[in-house]
Amino acid sequence: MSYFAKSLAAGFVVASIAAAPVLAAGTHPTTGEALADDQTFTYRVLDEHSSVDPQIVEDVSGSDIVRDLFEGLMNQDADGNLVPGVATGFTTNDAKNVYTFTLRDNAKWSDGKPVTAGDFVYAWQRLANPETASPYSWFAEIMSIEGVGPVLAGEADPSTLGVTALDDHTLEVRLTASLPYFALMTTHSSTFPSPQWTIEEHGGDWTKPENIVSNGAYVLTEHIPNERSVRERNPMYWNNDATIIEKTVALVINDENTALTRFLAGELDRTEVPAGQYPRLKAEYPDNAISFPRLCSYYYTFNLSDSGPEAFQDVRVRQALSYAIDRNVVTDQVLQGGQFAAYTFTPGATAGFEVPDVPYASMTQAERDAKAVELLAEAGYGADNPLSFNMLYNTSEGHKKIAIAMSQMWKQKLGVTVELANMEWKTFLEVRGQQDFDLARGAWCGDYNEASTFLDLVTSGSGYNDGKFSNAEVDALMASAKTMSDATANYTRVEQIMADEMPVIPVYHYTNVYMMSDSISNWPVQNVEQNWYSRELYKAAE
């Protein structure tokens, strides 16, 4: 049984357990725990979401809301495995380029209309339609749906897209490539269905609480930009009986310290822990302060293009600089939020990825330091020919602390002079994108739970490869990984090449560090993508 079939089967079991018994109000249907009377989940978001239109939304906080309001073909369970959503399942051909989804017949929109395959066809055409101008229309492209290129370019009608409703409950998708992981992509919010009749009636106003029609477990009932958005249980949702949280409130609180104060005052059920405060909070509130891995990597990238410094073309210099960074100081002294020291680009928490045994990871820091001094001397840099370069990051207290720590390590251990430079976000992106830097900060969060979402970044053709690293073997390995059912060996090899070539300095892998109310149960800490659904949470009685 393949990975997907296995996870699907597991999902069915979970779904059938969840759906079966409906007990008296006040106890959890499966665990039998006593439930709190007030099932309202209130959490903090940093910033106002960009949109709740599934085909328009582009930020994490918006996607969190959209996952509650709408339901796609497939969902993720608490471990990130694929489970049925609107579709009860799917079949695919041997070439894995035609997928046929069977939709459940009891799924309804919040206005009572049935959810049909046509709603998905409409949504996917809408995603690719240039008139929609979706910032995520490229997602249709990486899904390799037949005919997507000409539609995006405005050369073909959206109706030519390779997605067809065979009948109301059967959706066929034709792909231009063999994608074994295609079904996993249907958990992404841009693939969720959208209600054509409502969009046509209200135009751009259709996502307003008074107009919106959605097919998820919740409906949007209130939205005050930059203050709050409220979603409440949707009685039309097919699995409404299994929903426990009645109401989810997202409060926009820009300042994380204020948010923490409001959490401690009992106004919030979840908030982020400000950098450096985790040890104190963990000691004081052991049940509330939690930290768990997140699919993100923090790194510095060398500019290897022609505009970069001559010195960085020498691999020994790159290695020396990477070796001399004591990552444990960054994670344990600066960040203090349980982050993981990184010696590979891909986080160890990534599904199907085994952290390869790269040589410098197993050395002690003293060994690495000694090696770094040796490598830099070999490259011809030392007291008489000191190495100096600038180090660019976007303006932020946290990045500044890390940059200071790193530059100090280089100064003390290697005698390297580093000039720190910070820039406002958009300027930083522009400058980094034009290779107008020596060494620049970067961070990457996986789009999906698979190593290629990280490793594609260092291929020559990647639009995100700001350091312009180019290695033919990496390109070939990543290209062939696309169609393999198990590409672990390729990913391991790419990480080994990266450890040798050191195009970037991996610094640490992120964690989610939260203060979480102890009454909130079932938070999916195992789901590294943090695709969470309010309908799976519940508040236990105190």
Place this chain on the structure above:
Amino acid sequence: MLNYVIKRIAIAIPTMLILIIISFLLMHSAPGGPFTSERPLPPQVLANIEAKYGLDQPLWRQMVNYVWGVTTEFDFGPSFKYKDRTVNEIIGQGFPITLKYGFWSFVFAIGIGIPLGAIAAIRQNTWIDYLAVGVSIGAQVLPNFVMAPLLVITFTLWLGWLPGGGWSGGSIEYLIMPVIALSTSYMASIARITRSSMLEVLNSNFIRTAKAKGLPSRTILLRHALKPSMLPVISYLGPAFVGLITGSVVIDIYFSTGGMGYFFVNSATNRDYSVMMGITILVGFLTIMFSLVVDLLYAWIDPKIRY
């Protein structure tokens, strides 16, 4: 007088136009754009989005279209960042909020600042004066981004009297902390200006004459001293009022009020051109209007001023 008002309004129109043009050009000259992101969009996708928002056209045409839309239809365009909202909606939602807490801060600042400054001047060099000056200096040097978290810790976490933030239509419990945090530095400035201006007036010849005539001090203060000593205060109040009602980014960040101040600053960092322009125009318009109001108030207070 009427002629003067008409003339001032006539000057305001080209002033607004220049403001629009300069802000438009400055904003577009900032590096990056509304759709610059950590994950650069594929060229085709970016082209589709830019076409939708008219950013594919030459800059002069974008500007002409923008000014045309604003002047003929009062349409400030869609937000580039908050795609469910237009600029008119963002201002329509945020401005009443800042107007409310800004207005009450103004009332609070005047209500305490002027009496405090006046008492300090009348009782110069007594403990009352020292106390009043001490209080106003304290309020002045305590920035609102320090005061706001202190207020939240005190009233929300320790005492549990007030909600730590939010707006809920601006009911009083949500209003108290923002108003205190916002008004104190204004209050302090008003008190200091009132004190120094009042001292100057109290030492002037006509007050000495009034005293020599044997007028009771109450009459001297209220009838002869207060009005002229208000002139510098009023010239301060005009811009201060506009500053207060167009919002404070600090207040919006610390109290999550959803006001316009945060949108203003945020739109600049997001390169959300249309929101930024909309708020700039509103703030510019209010500034021009209130400086006119201040000038008219001058004429009313000081009979020597004639237009």
